[in-house]
Amino acid sequence: MLEIIDQTKSEILSIQAGSHEQVEAFRIKYLSRKGIIPQLFDQLKELPPEQKKNVGKPLNELKQLAEAKLKEWTAELGNRMADVGPDMDLTLPPVPDKIGSRHPLNLTRYLIISIFERLGFNVADGPEIEDDWHNFTALNFPENHPAREMQDTFFIARNPDMLLRTHTSNVQIRLMEKQKPPIRAIMPGRVYRNEAISARAHCFFHQVEGLYVDRTVSFADLKQTLYHFAKEMFGKNTKIRLRPSFFPFTEPSAEIDVSCFICHGKGCNICKYSGWVEIAGSGMVHPNVLRNCGIDPEEYTGFAFGMGIERVTMLRYGINDLRLFSENDIRFLKQFKKVL
Numbered sequence: 503m504l505e506i507i508d509q510t511k512s513e514i515l516s517i518q519a520g521s522h523e524q525v526e527a528f529r530i531k532y533l534s535r536k537g538i539i540p541q542l543f544d545q546l547k548e549l550p551p552e553q554k555k556n557v558g559k560p561l562n563e564l565k566q567l568a569e570a571k572l573k574e575w576t577a578e579l580g581n582r583m584a585d586v587g588p589d590m591d592l593t594l595p596p597v598p599d600k601i602g603s604r605h606p607l608n609l610t611r612y613l614i615i616s617i618f619e620r621l622g623f624n625v626a627d628g629p630e631i632e633d634d635w636h637n638f639t640a641l642n643f644p645e646n647h648p649a650r651e652m653q654d655t656f657f658i659a660r661n662p663d664m665l666l667r668t669h670t671s672n673v674q675i676r677l678m679e680k681q682k683p684p685i686r687a688i689m690p691g692r693v694y695r696n697e698a699i700s701a702r703a704h705c706f707f708h709q710v711e712g713l714y715v716d717r718t719v720s721f722a723d724l725k726q727t728l729y730h731f732a733k734e735m736f737g738k739n740t741k742i743r744l745r746p747s748f749f750p751f752t753e754p755s756a757e758i759d760v761s762c763f764i765c766h767g768k769g770c771n772i773c774k775y776s777g778w779v780e781i782a783g784s785g786m787v788h789p790n791v792l793r794n795c796g797i798d799p800e801e802y803t804g805f806a807f808g809m810g811i812e813r814v815t816m817l818r819y820g821i822n823d824l825r826l827f828s829e830n831d832i833r834f835l836k837q838f839k840k841v842l
């Protein structure tokens with residue numbers, strides 16, 4: 503055995519391993535489980551005790567030699583890799599990330615929210631898949647109201663009581679059902695209507711609902727709040743105009759127009775040469791609606807409004823086609839990078 507050990511030693515001393523493959527071949531041949539050295543150790547176990555002593559020491563030295571060589575070559579290979587460097591030039595400027603930007607509808611939504619927050623309004627939201635009670639019945643819609651027709655509203659075939667909400671007014675009901683006045687909240691969200699898609703209409707769009715219920719809330723509060731909003735949103739010279747209107751859930755009701763901030767009332771194609779643009783529906787919360795939510799209309803009054811976010815955004819940026827908002831065209835979206 504001593505002879506084999508000697509022979510292996512001079513073999514190892516004569517080897518020069520310069521590549522990964524050679525170093526690995528060396529490891530397998532001499533040090534792996536079935537390699538020469540572990541096998542010599544197996545044989546060592548079989549020897550009578552007095553021989554073990556003589557063979558054990560040189561065999562251990564042989565093992566250490568092989569391990570030292572392996573370590574040395576592996577380290578050399580590592581150094582050489584470091585000299586060449588990783589496969590890139592760290593001095594080059596970085597490739598700029600394509601960072602997304604806020605969607606124009608969100609920019610408008612944030613702006614609307616921040617104006618009302620300063621007036622003490624909380625932000626609330628509710629479900630887009632809604633039941634008939636919260637979208638229609640509690641809001642005082644009569645049984646045969648046209649909005650309940652299949653042509654106008656997306657109903658859910660499996661359960662005719664469920665539908666895609668047609669406005670954010672459902673959140674008014676949800677809030678009043680679970681919270682006692684005073685309630686002062688704005689409720690942004692997506693709504694759905696069964697309409698053919700065109701430059702001016704889409705099957706979904708966005709609204710911000712507003713609700714203020716407390717003792718002695720009056721129509722003057724509604725008017726003043728929306729006047730303040732219009733000046734903050736469109737500039738301090740903006741005027742508002744209220745036109746009588748009808749909603750089942752408000753009485754009296756009014757459409758809110760703002761003076762056209764493009765032509766300042768002179769007339770342009772944005773305001774269709776009228777000098778005014780409509781931005782919201784509004785009114786005093788109908789006593790039946792308060793009652794449906796367990797609020798006593800003798801004690802409390804409230805106002806509500808609902809504003810279209812698309813409409814306001816189109817006016818702000820001079821956008822003339824509603825479809826642009828949902829087409830995900832980067833050429834359109836990237837134009838709003840720095841605007842808020």
Ligand code: PHE
Pocket residue numbers: 668669670671711749752783784785806807808809
């Ligand atoms: N929900 C109404 C709409 O979608 C808007 C509105 C909200 C009107 C609140 C009055 C009060 O047209």
